[in-house]
Amino acid sequence: MASQTADESEDLGSVNGPPFSKNSPDRAALGRLIVVSGPSGVGKSTVVGALAERHPFFFSISVTTRMARPGETDGVEYHFVELEEFVRMRDAGMLLEWAEYSGNLYGTPRAPVLERIADGDDVLLDIEVLGAVQVKTSFPAALTVFLAPPTPEELERRLRSRGDTSPADVERRLEIARWQLEVAEEQFDHLVVNDSVEAAVERILRILGPPSTKADR
Numbered sequence: 001m002a003s004q005t006a007d008e009s010e011d012l013g014s015v016n017g018p019p020f021s022k023n024s025p026d027r028a029a030l031g032r033l034i035v036v037s038g039p040s041g042v043g044k045s046t047v048v049g050a051l052a053e054r055h056p057f058f059f060s061i062s063v064t065t066r067m068a069r070p071g072e073t074d075g076v077e078y079h080f081v082e083l084e085e086f087v088r089m090r091d092a093g094m095l096l097e098w099a100e101y102s103g104n105l106y107g108t109p110r111a112p113v114l115e116r117i118a119d120g121d122d123v124l125l126d127i128e129v130l131g132a133v134q135v136k137t138s139f140p141a142a143l144t145v146f147l148a149p150p151t152p153e154e155l156e157r158r159l160r161s162r163g164d165t166s167p168a169d170v171e172r173r174l175e176i177a178r179w180q181l182e183v184a185e186e187q188f189d190h191l192v193v194n195d196s197v198e199a200a201v202e203r204i205l206r207i208l209g210p211p212s213t214k215a216d217r
């Protein structure tokens with residue numbers, strides 16, 4: 001598995017930190033960068049969707065070379081791109097982080113994330129583990145949450161029950177999940193078990209505290 005090496009910390013000020021006074025004095029603070037990661041099938045999309053009903057976020061839409069699944073729309077779940085376009089974006093520095101995952105490339109477009117943070121919105125990334133680690137290296141103030149399954153068996157059941165991933169890809173994803181679970185504890189700020197969606201959302205809300213959106217100023 002390949003991933004970008006984050007070679008230096010990017011200066012956003014402190015993501016949670018000092019006053020931001022780009023245009024007017026009432027632009028009080030930067031938004032926060034929140035990363036939710038964890039094995040495929042653990043329930044990231046489900047939990048993040050439920051979380052968004054309780055805490056306003058800007059969702060980053062990733063670019064990927066993966067084929068769209070039935071029901072997925074370009075520009076909604078992902079920007080679906082050819083490999084050449086992904087490589088062009090990556091080499092032009094347009095991605096905040098990127099990683100190869102189960103044979104495809106995934107990356108976070110840099111500009112929208114930085115713009116929304118500068119504008120005071122909390123930004124949420126739902127990305128795999130290598131990308132999450134890159135983000136933490138580049139933006140130490142980012143808050144990283146690893147969503148863990150209650151048991152490995154339950155992870156397999158959820159992944160298969162989704163029914164949109166081929167049996168071979170399920171096997172690959174479970175294999176990746178094994179090492180992700182091993183590294184999680186030392187690499188992430190918080191580990192949250194997704195036993196029930198409601199309980200997981202409550203735990204993440206407690207970690208986040210109040211939103212830092214413009215609406216609340």
Ligand code: ADP
Binds near residue numbers: 047159161194
């Ligand atoms: P991910 O985004 O991590 O790949 P999904 O959100 O697609 O995972 O969830 C995978 C499957 O597990 C879906 O069928 C979803 O409904 C189910 N699921 C998610 N969270 C839970 C939970 N706490 N308990 C039971 N099933 C869950």
Ligand code: 5GP
Binds near residue numbers: 063
């Ligand atoms: P899926 O193919 O199931 O949509 O996603 C596979 C994995 O890629 C998931 O763990 C998802 O969180 C992750 N992912 C989605 N977008 C990105 C991204 O921009 N960067 C990285 N590193 N991982 C991503």
